Amino acid sequence: MTIASPLIKRGVQVRTGYVWGQGVTIQARAGEKDDQDVNAVVQAFLDDPSNQRALASAEAHVQCERTLATEGNWFLTFFPDPTTGRVQVRTLPFAEVVDKFTNPDDRDQDWFFLREFTETVIEAGTRPGTLRRRTQTRRVFHPALGYRPSQRPKTIDNIPVEWDQPVLHLAVNRPDGWKWGVPDVYAALPWARAYEGFLNDWARLVKALSKFAWKAHR
Incomplete structure (x- = not known):
């Protein structure tokens, strides 16, 4: 549904934009020399090109958010x-x-x-x-x-x-006692299907009315 439904797809895109749109900064607290050493280790981990692809880049953040939305587990x-x-x-x-x-x-x-x-x-x-x-x-x-x-x-x-x-x-x-999480999108599926049905019915109605209007005009 995240791929095929425009409503669900747009919802996930909006959510991702709100969460990660301004980026994120991760660093150890500044102050003591030991804190600087810790921050150097943290930055080296985040700047590692390999870790950038999987975790620390903007693309990885988006993929993480999509995974939680569609699978509920990361x-x-x-x-x-x-x-x-x-x-x-x-x-x-x-x-x-x-x-x-x-x-x-x-x-x-x-x-x-x-x-x-x-x-x-x-x-x-x-x-x-x-x-x-x-x-x-x-x-x-x-x-x-x-x-x-x-x-x-x-x-x-x-x-x-x-x-x-x-x-x-x-x-x-x-839920309490469950091993796995539930995707965020799951709760929106019935509403997305119902609204898509409404849009289809509305499109058919407008198409039928247009035929009547065309005949009346002629």
Whole structure:
């Protein structure tokens, strides 16, 4: 509907313009030398061209807002480099997130996200000097950002755990006890369909009246 319905599409565009139209500035507080060092790290993260595409650019902000409007859930995966300290961030499609597991004693504390995706593998072909492509489906666990238990198993139910790739989940309109959020556009769908029906009926009425007017004029 966000793509096909002019009403919904325009509504999302107006919302995005109001939220991000003037841009946003993120920085650590100024003052002490330590604060300046922290701000330098923050700015380096935001200015990273890779992170600009996924998170920090104006285009990324718009895409984030559209995702919350159409899917109700937004996922970010972080890839830290233990050698340099550089952290790259990527968005994770909601369609690839199969399940979420929380603390059994505190359902508001996320522990793991189960991801299932299809990847293309390039490997040597049957003849020397050739390559071939094949697809394979993988299932992996990602820990929630900030969840760092003292014991970190390599697998859960024989599914590998990517401890170095934590995931941040942002959800909107999530009812109490639900795992996932509900898209903002969902509430507007009945009204958009009803108004489109009204416009279609009005167009037919005007077309019919124009025929009567044309005959009367003749």
